[in-house]
Amino acid sequence: MTATEAPELRGPAAAGAHRVRAVARRHWLVLRRSPHRIFDVLVWPVVDTLLYGSIGLFAAKAAGGGAETGAELGTGPTLAVFLLSGTVLWHLVHQTQISLATGFLEETWSRNVIGLLTTPLRGWEYLAGVGLFALVRTALSTLAVASLAFAAYAFDVTTLGLGLIPVAALLLLCGWAVALAVVGLVLRYGSGAEALVWGGLSVVMPLSGVFYPVSTLPAPLRPVAEALPTTHVFAAGRALAGSGPTPWHELAVATLGTAALLVLALFFLGRMLASFRRRGLVTRYS
Numbered sequence: 001m002t003a004t005e006a007p008e009l010r011g012p013a014a015a016g017a018h019r020v021r022a023v024a025r026r027h028w029l030v031l032r033r034s035p036h037r038i039f040d041v042l043v044w045p046v047v048d049t050l051l052y053g054s055i056g057l058f059a060a061k062a063a064g065g066g067a068e069t070g071a072e073l074g075t076g077p078t079l080a081v082f083l084l085s086g087t088v089l090w091h092l093v094h095q096t097q098i099s100l101a102t103g104f105l106e107e108t109w110s111r112n113v114i115g116l117l118t119t120p121l122r123g124w125e126y127l128a129g130v131g132l133f134a135l136v137r138t139a140l141s142t143l144a145v146a147s148l149a150f151a152a153y154a155f156d157v158t159t160l161g162l163g164l165i166p167v168a169a170l171l172l173l174c175g176w177a178v179a180l181a182v183v184g185l186v187l188r189y190g191s192g193a194e195a196l197v198w199g200g201l202s203v204v205m206p207l208s209g210v211f212y213p214v215s216t217l218p219a220p221l222r223p224v225a226e227a228l229p230t231t232h233v234f235a236a237g238r239a240l241a242g243s244g245p246t247p248w249h250e251l252a253v254a255t256l257g258t259a260a261l262l263v264l265a266l267f268f269l270g271r272m273l274a275s276f277r278r279r280g281l282v283t284r285y286s
């Protein structure tokens with residue numbers, strides 16, 4: 001092209017198509033630079049498939065009187081009891097995680113992180129305060145769910161007996177551990193990691209056997225499920241729902257796994273907080 005020649009101008013349709021491609025490319029580059037955003041694209045479909053597929057298989061085995069499922073169901077409880085007890089217990093751990101994580105996000109949304117860092121407030125004091133509020137919020141929310149289950153479906157969660165106490169305590173600790181890990185990710189990667197607050201725990205939902213035994217999962221995923229402490233907590237919950245004795249073995253395995261998970265989460269949060277300070281990432285929220 002010589003100095004006297006002008007570039008060929010696009011027509012209105014071609015120019016519009018170019019702008020559309022530019023907007024689409026912009027969002028593709030954002031997705032490529034932020035792998036955690038792929039969560040909504042790939043992870044949710046996989047989670048839904050595993051969850052509802054396993055529920056359907058469990059229901060089919062129960063209806064057909066399969067030996068394995070029949071042993072799991074026993075003679076007293078029904079599939080509805082397992083679904084309702086799983087719903088109430090899952091809400092307990094999920095609400096705990098959401099309450100603690102969003103407690104920290106409130107500081108980022110209000111641009112108050114730098115204010116916290118300039119006070120004499122220590123890390124464990126902040127976690128204790130947010131955890132206390134999360135505990136109250138979780139108690140109110142779980143009470144509402146349990147009350148609705150009783151009023152609408154005549155399901156009384158207290159029929160699980162005293163074994164409900166260690167089950168609930170372990171679920172609370174699991175929820176806090178996941179929340180601490182997610183807060184660490186938000187500190188390190190910023191607001192883009194907030195999607196993990198709402199869906200991070202849900203990834204382990206189909207693997208934890210919330211509504212069904214993990215034997216209904218695809219065979220390659222069963223060892224992964226057995227390694228999760230939540231799997232053993234919900235197995236204990238199903239045993240209690242089946243009017244069986246307190247499953248101390250499952251609770252012992254769940255306790256060891258939960259303790260390890262909590263230690264790892266605290267260690268991870270400490271490392272992410274140190275990186276947050278060292279890199280000066282507080283400017284994201286100021």
